[in-house]
Amino acid sequence: MEKLSVTINEEKGRLDKVLSERLPEYSRSQIQQWLKEGAVALNGEPLKANYKVKAGNEIIITIPEPVSLELIAENIPLDIVYQDEDVAVINKPQGMVVHPSAGHPNGTLVNALLYHLQDLSTINDVVRPGIVHRIDKDTSGLLMVAKNDAAHESLAKQLKDKTSLRKYVALVHGNISHEKGTINAPIGRSKVNRKMQAVIEDGRPAVTHFTVLERFGEFTLVELQLETGRTHQIRVHMQYIGFPLAGDPVYGPRKTLKGNGQFLHAKLLGFTHPRTQEQMVFEAPLPEIFEKTLEKLREID
Template sequence: MEMRKFQVVSPMSRLDQGLVQQWPEFSRSRIQKLIHQGHVHINQRVQTDKNQPLRPGDWVQLHIPAPEPVDTPAQPIPLEILYEDGQLLILNKPAGLVVHPAPGHWDGTLVNALLAHCPDFLAMGDKQRPGIVHRLDKDTTGVMVVAKTALALQHLQQQIQTRRMGREYLGLIHGRLPQENGTISAPIGRHPHQRQKMAVIPSGRPAVTHWRVLESCGVYSWVHFRLETGRTHQIRVHLSHLGHPLVGDPVYSSSRTLTQKLPGQALHAWRLSLAHPATGEGLTVTAPLPAHLVGLLTYLGFKNHQPMAIPAQNDPPANRDSPPQ
């Protein structure tokens, strides 16, 4: 059983709302079920009333039961492996591939493919997410690292939490940003009305995205992003908040221009920089752009597809808080 806790800073009218704001990866219904089952404590006392208000200074604990075991079949799904050794595997995830089994996607996922490629992943503990260090959205392409041993999983997750792993993206956006370089620091949490979406909200968790415009062409811009935090849908939410959503984003953009040329949002995890969990040596891997993005950029007249002049981000800024992974 996993235990999480936080101290209330400002008054919250309802316990369930406070927990969803604190941990937006959980749905309201999931939180309410955990409260009803007695898995939430306030100041070390069980609280089963979802309407219980929270006061500044209250300590809230959430006890998350271990998931029921679910058999995840190995499936021989082709993988584009960029680097592999005995500790880890780095791959180029295609669009349309879900990372791990979840409602609506119980098979045909990256985890199913990994179990076929390396059956020892089953010994990693979590049968639904064995070896998964971080995630990419279904239609986001690009570089991902997967742990092959418990030691590697621990070290890589720690690098994520302490922001020592560099994660860089390339994206095509609507319009032109006001500056060539910039940073957006805006808290992200669950959308107050559309629970499947994230949004910039005052009660959200800190989120920081650095950006650099590589090229602008007409009413579009090709942009390099570097994550300082790792919130759900972070780049997509931040760009939408700025009024320059990603081209093809079915959730955060109202424009349907060019969507017929894309499987989803025009976002690619371009480069990953980390310390090898066994040796401590720096390892930087770049994922080539998918054909559909190269074709779209060429169609629009862009020339600078690969920003090779940007130095690898091996040493991200010091930790401010631990992003949920």
């Protein structure tokens, strides 16, 4: 096992915050996990996240050996909108993680794909077979899946060249007065909280177009079209212009509409078929909780 030694000089405050600042190569969630596992110690005694550091403390972190993820096919219900020998289109439910990770070793879309589909591309690493692009755990809607490597390369190139079509529907806080808008603001990891993304000067280019569909006084229903696919792009961009997504536990306000996370649905997906060159377009209806929330807002309005 690898050991890290961190000597406290003039730093003050909570241990978890100090370690995050001193060890930028590790995520804050990783440091929190080490603290929970008792892997962070002072004089052999495990420390808690809220320990107040003192000058001269020598903090020893015993980094556990990485646990290898074993991919298991799981009989999880899956809404397969379309499939052929090259591609599949899945309507992912809200609450499902796309691929396994240390925090979600199973129960993911990939586990379900392994059970329901015979073939998946191998271009990505071992835990992401077939996955060309992702949507967040609590975002519902359409994803394209590659069933062989040639299809994967074609679909990935379309995403890179911005020739694929991706439209979302979101419910946001606030009343957007204008009908359309474009947000062109670079996105990267937040300098304040490493678990979040943010609009930052040296971020990667990110462009989101939006159109107002309906207004409900304190909320607005919008359609969004992505030019780029940055992590949390819609959530970050809408917060940046002052209209955070309703229900968003990370980028939205605490007082919001009841739901299972952000009200964000990938409703339309279009691409050129890798083999036939046919233009394929798919649409998925809003989840029931999204529709019922809109109905209630219409009644109030």
